Amino acid sequence: MNSDGVLKKVIQELTRLPGIGQKTAQRLAFFILGMPDEEAKSIANAIIDLKDKGRYCSNCNNITEDEICEICKDIRRDQKKICVVEEPSNLYAIERTKQYQGFYHVLLGALSPLDGIGPEDIRVKELLHRIEKGNVEEVIIATNPNTKGEATALYISRLIRPLGIKVTRLAYGLPMGGDLEFADEVTLTKAIEGRREIQ
Amino acid sequence: MLFRTQGIVIKTFEYGEADLIITFFTIDKGKIKGIAKGCRKTKSRFGSSLEPFTHSRISLYGKENISLPKVTQSDILHSHRRLRENLSRLAYGSHISEIVYEICPEGEENKEVFHLFSYILTAMETAIDLELLSITFYIRFLGLMGYQPKLDNCVRCNKEDRGLNFYPNHGGLLCEGCSSNEEGYLSLIPETKKTYYRILTCPLHRIPDLKFYTEADPGSDLRVRDELKTLLSLHLSHILGKKLKSTNSLIWAT
Numbered sequence: 001m002n003s004d005g006v007l008k009k010v011i012q013e014l015t016r017l018p019g020i021g022q023k024t025a026q027r028l029a030f031f032i033l034g035m036p037d038e039e040a041k042s043i044a045n046a047i048i049d050l051k052d053k054g055r056y057c058s059n060c061n062n063i064t065e066d067e068i069c070e071i072c073k074d075i076r077r078d079q080k081k082i083c084v085v086e087e088p089s090n091l092y093a094i095e096r097t098k099q100y101q102g103f104y105h106v107l108l109g110a111l112s113p114l115d116g117i118g119p120e121d122i123r124v125k126e127l128l129h130r131i132e133k134g135n136v137e138e139v140i141i142a143t144n145p146n147t148k149g150e151a152t153a154l155y156i157s158r159l160i161r162p163l164g165i166k167v168t169r170l171a172y173g174l175p176m177g178g179d180l181e182f183a184d185e186v187t188l189t190k191a192i193e194g195r196r197e198i199q
Numbered sequence: 200m201l202f203r204t205q206g207i208v209i210k211t212f213e214y215g216e217a218d219l220i221i222t223f224f225t226i227d228k229g230k231i232k233g234i235a236k237g238c239r240k241t242k243s244r245f246g247s248s249l250e251p252f253t254h255s256r257i258s259l260y261g262k263e264n265i266s267l268p269k270v271t272q273s274d275i276l277h278s279h280r281r282l283r284e285n286l287s288r289l290a291y292g293s294h295i296s297e298i299v300y301e302i303c304p305e306g307e308e309n310k311e312v313f314h315l316f317s318y319i320l321t322a323m324e325t326a327i328d329l330e331l332l333s334i335t336f337y338i339r340f341l342g343l344m345g346y347q348p349k350l351d352n353c354v355r356c357n358k359e360d361r362g363l364n365f366y367p368n369h370g371g372l373l374c375e376g377c378s379s380n381e382e383g384y385l386s387l388i389p390e391t392k393k394t395y396y397r398i399l400t401c402p403l404h405r406i407p408d409l410k411f412y413t414e415a416d417p418g419s420d421l422r423v424r425d426e427l428k429t430l431l432s433l434h435l436s437h438i439l440g441k442k443l444k445s446t447n448s449l450i451w452a453t
Contacts, residue, residue, distance in 0.1 A: 018216040113293035114210055114251065116444030118451050147211075147251045147283050155452070156287045175241045184246030186278045 007033070012016055059130070061106035061123055063088045071095075078102040080137040084127065084156060086110045086144060094142060102140070105130065109153060110148035117148075119155065128159060138166045145172055200262065203230055205276060207254045209296040213239065221249050221270065223257065224299050224316060229307040231258050235270040245273055250331060252279035252292050252320055253388075281324035290452035291329045292320060294445045295336045301439055302344055311343050318403055328407065329453075330424065335406050337431040338398045346370075347399075348434050350392050353377055363387040366435040385433060390419050391426040 007029055014025035032040050056062070057069035064070070071077065071091075081102025085091050091104050109122040119125075131139065139160055143149035157167045173191035174183055185192070206223030209230070214220045216238040219388040222232050238245040248255050249270070254277040282292040289395025299316055303309065319336045326332050341347050349371030352359050358374050366373050373381060393410055401409060411423040437441055 051281055100218075111448075112449030113290050113445045113452065114297055116447065118447050145315040147289070150283050151286065151289055151452070154284075154289075158286065182244060182246075184248050185275050186250075186280050189280070 056106075056108070060104050061088070061108055062091055062104060076101075078121070080135060081140060082127070082130065082136055082138075083140040083142050085142050086149065086152070090142065090144075100140075102138075107143070107152065110143055111151040112148045113151065122152070124156065124159070127156070131160065131163065131165060136165060138168060141167065141169045145170075201230075201258060201260045201271070202268075203256070203258045204451065205256045206231070207261060207296075207313075207320070208249055208251050209300045213250060217243075217438065219339060220267065222300060224303065224313060225257075226310060226313045227308050229309055230300070230303045230305045232267055232305075233257070233270040234267050235273075238270075247278070247280075248273040248275045248285065250278075251296060252282045253277075254279065254320075277321065279320050279324060286452040287329055287362075288323055290445065290448040291333050292323055292445065294333060294449060295319060295340075297443050297445045298340060298435070299339070301443065302340075302346070309343065311339060315339050315343065315403075318428065322403075322442075326407065330428075331406065331409070334424070334427050334431065335398050335403070337435070338395060338427075339403075341431075341434070342399055344440055346434075348396055348430065363389065363392060365430055365433075367437045370434065370437065385426070385429055387426050387430070388419065388422060390416065391423050391430070393425065394423050396428075 010032065011022070011025045012028040014020050014023060014028055020028070021124055032043070053065045054063050057064045057072055058067050059072045060069060062069040062071060078101050082105050082106060083091075083094060083100060084105045085094065086107055086109065088106050091106060094100055094104075104127070105123070105127045107122045107124065107127070109117060109143075111117055111119065111122065127139075129138070139156070141153040141156055143152045153169055157169075160167050171194050173194055174180065174185070174187065180188075204225045204227055206225035206228075208221055209224050210222040212220040212222075214234065217237045219235045219238045220232060221235060222230060224230055230437065235243075235245055235249055237243055238249055244344075246250070247253070253274050253275060255273045257270060258272040259268040259273040260271045268439055279292070282288045295316065303312065313334065319332055323329055323332055338347075348365065350365070352372070353362075353374035354366070354369045354371030355373060357374075362372060362375055362378070364372060364378060366378065366381055366384045368383065369381075373384075378384070390411075394409075397409060411420040432446070
């Protein structure tokens with residue numbers, strides 16, 4: 001394969017990534033070409049390692065190298081709280097806030113009647129087992145604020161509430177830095193319903 | 200070319216990083232698809248206007264023959280948000296949306312179906328008897344689309360017959376003479392057939408007052424409901440050649 005072929009191959013492979021079009025792929029390929037060898041190899045090895053060693057945590061379904069992920073191993077975390085998210089990427093979004101110190105449970109999907117996705121297709125049963133085994137006092141449902149996420153939240157709440165455990169849902173409303181006049185009616189209604197007193 | 204219409208979101212499909220491919224059932228263009236760029240991002244200008252069941256005024260932009268025009272604007276006319284805040288309502292709303300999605304052909308206007316669909320979705324937001332509304336939708340929708348099962352005379356010889364055996368493969372009742380070699384039928388009680396036609400002709404606002412039983416047989420309510428549900432489900436499965444995906448949700452969500 002000539003050098004042009006090698007470059008084309010990298011560009012072609014990079015376009016498989018979400019949000020990467022032909023032009024961005026080309027720019028990234030040329031950037032990689034100009035990188036020191038060790039750095040470029042380090043990226044390649046990281047991708048290989050992720051695919052070879054990456055697996056779901058047997059406790060919470062987060063991505064991990066070991067049987068149990070780092071978050072589940074951390075004994076300093078609040079064992080009385082479990083935050084339920086749809087995907088591992090949602091877990092990292094919450095971790096970035098540094099505000100939450102409890103554990104997580106990743107469902108690896110969301111309920112969707114229209115797509116025929118029911119409770120047996122996501123990891124709800126595993127969540128119930130965890131709650132039954134541990135001394136959980138609060139389950140925070142952080143599924144996406146859309147129809148699938150709402151359906152999942154309602155279903156989980158229906159299962160957990162009879163166990164006498166507090167079930168909470170992330171607040172709905174306006175995104176920070178936004179402008180009120182551009183908010184749609186449903187978002188604004190939710191924001192009004194969920195208003196709270198200024199302390 | 201930019202065109203404006205109003206439509207109800209019947210299906211969404213996540214595409215790429217933050218885009219959504221939406222299927223609308225519109226008032227003047229029937230079932231159409233469009234792509235909304237970046238609409239899954241928190242600060243998207245579309246907000247919740249592209250969530251399932253939402254009735255919006257929409258603008259789409261694309262070339263004449265393009266299969267996937269771009270959704271450029273969407274303003275909510277009726278959010279039907281209560282359907283998304285209750286599992287049973289969500290399951291029934293999804294079920295009738297899937298029927299529209301599967302049966303209505305793309306690009307064919309049908310104002311009567313649009314108004315029926317919109318009416319039933321709105322009624323489902325507050326109704327107690329969601330099953331009755333779902334049965335009503337099935338019966339009226341099949342009638343409007345020309346798929347109504349034949350329950351008056353024999354579907355083969357058109358002879359009037361007292362027999363009440365529904366054959367899904369034939370889309371109606373078969374008389375004794377025509378059904379000698381046929382298998383796989385559903386036996387109906389007379390009240391089921393009567394109720395079917397009552398639902399078909401009754402004004403929509405009177406549907407909640409409909410009784411499924413006669414004075415002579417007050418206990419027939421459950422049987423009539425069950426028979427109607429089975430009849431409609433068998434008939435629809437025969438038309439589509441498959442089972443609807445949302446059927447299971449009527450079990451786990453209700």
